[in-house]
Amino acid sequence: MSEKWLTQTLDRLCQPDHWGYRPGQVPAVEPAALAALALMGHGREGPAQLPLQWLIKAQRTDGRVCSATDAEAPGWGTALAIVAWNAANRAQGKSDLLAEYHAPIERGLEWLRQFSGKPVKSHGKFAHDGELIGWPWVGETHSWLEPTAWTVLAFRAVGRGHEPRIAVGLQILQDRLLPSGGANYGNTVVLGHELMPHVQPTGLAVLALAGVPDQSHGKLAGALRYLRESIGPQTTAASLAYAMLGLAAHHQMPAAARQWLGEVADRATGRGAWLPRVTLLALAALTDRCPLLNIINSRGAA
Amino acid sequence: MSDSRPCSNGGMQAVAEPCSSHNGAKPGLNRRELIIGTAAAAGGLLGYQLVTDYARGKSPVFIARGQRYDGNLVTTIRDGLLATGVDVAWLRGRRVLLKPNMVEPHRSRPQMTTHPAVLHAAIEVFLTWGCQVVVGEAPGHVRDTEMALVESGLIDVIEDQRVEFADLNYEEAKLMPNAGGHSKLPGIWFSGSVVSADLVVSMPKMKTHHWVGVTCSMKNLYGILPGCRYGWPKNVLHHAGIPETVADIHATLTRKLAIVDGIVCMEGDGPILGTPKPMGLIVVGQDLTAVDATCARMMGMDPTRMDYLRLAAKDGGALQDRHIEQRGEQWSPLVSPFQVMDLPHIRSLRPRGDFITKRYPCGKLKLERAMS
Numbered sequence: 001m002s003e004k005w006l007t008q009t010l011d012r013l014c015q016p017d018h019w020g021y022r023p024g025q026v027p028a029v030e031p032a033a034l035a036a037l038a039l040m041g042h043g044r045e046g047p048a049q050l051p052l053q054w055l056i057k058a059q060r061t062d063g064r065v066c067s068a069t070d071a072e073a074p075g076w077g078t079a080l081a082i083v084a085w086n087a088a089n090r091a092q093g094k095s096d097l098l099a100e101y102h103a104p105i106e107r108g109l110e111w112l113r114q115f116s117g118k119p120v121k122s123h124g125k126f127a128h129d130g131e132l133i134g135w136p137w138v139g140e141t142h143s144w145l146e147p148t149a150w151t152v153l154a155f156r157a158v159g160r161g162h163e164p165r166i167a168v169g170l171q172i173l174q175d176r177l178l179p180s181g182g183a184n185y186g187n188t189v190v191l192g193h194e195l196m197p198h199v200q201p202t203g204l205a206v207l208a209l210a211g212v213p214d215q216s217h218g219k220l221a222g223a224l225r226y227l228r229e230s231i232g233p234q235t236t237a238a239s240l241a242y243a244m245l246g247l248a249a250h251h252q253m254p255a256a257a258r259q260w261l262g263e264v265a266d267r268a269t270g271r272g273a274w275l276p277r278v279t280l281l282a283l284a285a286l287t288d289r290c291p292l293l294n295i296i297n298s299r300g301a302a
Numbered sequence: 303m304s305d306s307r308p309c310s311n312g313g314m315q316a317v318a319e320p321c322s323s324h325n326g327a328k329p330g331l332n333r334r335e336l337i338i339g340t341a342a343a344a345g346g347l348l349g350y351q352l353v354t355d356y357a358r359g360k361s362p363v364f365i366a367r368g369q370r371y372d373g374n375l376v377t378t379i380r381d382g383l384l385a386t387g388v389d390v391a392w393l394r395g396r397r398v399l400l401k402p403n404m405v406e407p408h409r410s411r412p413q414m415t416t417h418p419a420v421l422h423a424a425i426e427v428f429l430t431w432g433c434q435v436v437v438g439e440a441p442g443h444v445r446d447t448e449m450a451l452v453e454s455g456l457i458d459v460i461e462d463q464r465v466e467f468a469d470l471n472y473e474e475a476k477l478m479p480n481a482g483g484h485s486k487l488p489g490i491w492f493s494g495s496v497v498s499a500d501l502v503v504s505m506p507k508m509k510t511h512h513w514v515g516v517t518c519s520m521k522n523l524y525g526i527l528p529g530c531r532y533g534w535p536k537n538v539l540h541h542a543g544i545p546e547t548v549a550d551i552h553a554t555l556t557r558k559l560a561i562v563d564g565i566v567c568m569e570g571d572g573p574i575l576g577t578p579k580p581m582g583l584i585v586v587g588q589d590l591t592a593v594d595a596t597c598a599r600m601m602g603m604d605p606t607r608m609d610y611l612r613l614a615a616k617d618g619g620a621l622q623d624r625h626i627e628q629r630g631e632q633w634s635p636l637v638s639p640f641q642v643m644d645l646p647h648i649r650s651l652r653p654r655g656d657f658i659t660k661r662y663p664c665g666k667l668k669l670e671r672a673m674s
Contacts, residue, residue, distance in 0.1 A: 021469070026474060068531075070477070074530070076533075136533065136537065137529075137537065138532060138538050141533060142537055142541075144537070146445070146534070184406075185534050185535060191571065193571050193575045195575070196574070196575075198443075199446075200446045200449070201445075238445070238446040238449070271448055271457065271461075274447065274448065274469055274472065277446075
């Protein structure tokens, strides 16, 4: 299998103009964090320091990490930054307090601890427990699946998976899995009708749920089955990457999946440059060596 | 960035000036109107209403029926745009952003998203007129935009037509002052490609909506806001009030028009899980309030009962039928009531029975059938 796409991707990720959502766009937290993770995972620890340092500069005094400069800029990327910084600390093999990224991690964790989703009473309109408090995309809004999943991963990565809010976060992720299999942005049944699943959020949810006691009453198994049945060489890049990572975390990744990566990467690149798509594929290419999968086995991850 | 917009009177109208096509601007009173209004005061409220209507003018809305996805949509859309006063000379060289609905595509549910054939035709029309065409969307429920493009079928159109696609969810954004003021939001973040466009064309699918009744060209504008600022879904807007934020976005985006895919629509539990409803319509107009009001009427709903349309009418959009000039087909023979969710806030959007009987006997017969 040609790894040319992978080499080219990693080469590009060494450049600051590839830490945004499009080449030449200003850096943004999500692409920068994913870039750092991909570079570290593929043995390019030196170049990975650049986006990691940029993430430190993007961190506000309140601990929130955001690329926009206005006061109301959302901080949903903070958890991704923490995961990236922590991966760097682990790679350097330093103990927590001496680790280079200890301070920004602690500031980010503190911000996440006080940042929470708005509870919403269902009044029979939707089936999930809207009063469980997880993490929203933006302040003063409801808890949703992806920001909650990333926060769970962040706290598990740094060994704080035992914190009470993380237990609730895991409960939310299980609650937001669809009865018929899979997950979406975080709604399940609305006005009596079950919504559709999507591969990307399902992959992220099952990744965050890996290695913890399954209290989903079969919904986690259903989500994994949905992923296995949904992916193939025609799956789009970001969805395939998250599906592979989620399935790998449960030791269920199809053997053929890695062979699809080059084809999927070439197609995604030809469809316009949304950088994180191919970065995510680079992460998925690592399979068991992926820093995101290392989280599951971290000390204090559960 | 241009501060002008196409106007049905031809040429350009500066954003600061009211436009008689009611392209989202508040109508101002000129001297003639003031004199007439003063004189009409003596005639009482009814006289004032008649005079105000006369002074206001009408917003043209074009309806084409019998349309098919494999039909000549290029001609239909071009005719519709010309019939509603689009100034082709002004458009030449302008940057036009076409905004289809790709909220949560799934290939098994084509009734959810704008059909590729409609987008293809619109692209062709604007390219023929010498525009720089960009297709842009910020899907509200999915983050994998590549997946959305594939599942909706729009990727084939974009690749075939070799037009730029702008992923509005992830662009750098600009905060625009909230020109509507109906919600508590002081400003609204518009994606960069929206700000840089000379004209935004809302290209919705005509659908029911289980919270606000109807989703059409105005609600479709949720998709010009970046998810990286508002989330997935754009919950900031929901918490600030859906009708209020729909009206605010509409008021804040000054340069716009609508091309509605009403060929196979969605009824039932819209905007995601509803079922196909063939209508065979293409609806075009520069006044999105008028376009949505017309579509709502054809769906068997009373637009004057819809909060976001009432708010938009306060901003100058044409909501009342008497303020809308139908071009192409008349809407009343095309009424085919959509199935809606059996919820109080949705049932209340149906026209009153006597209203239907009085003016649209044919419509009442269809309404009764639909509700049995």
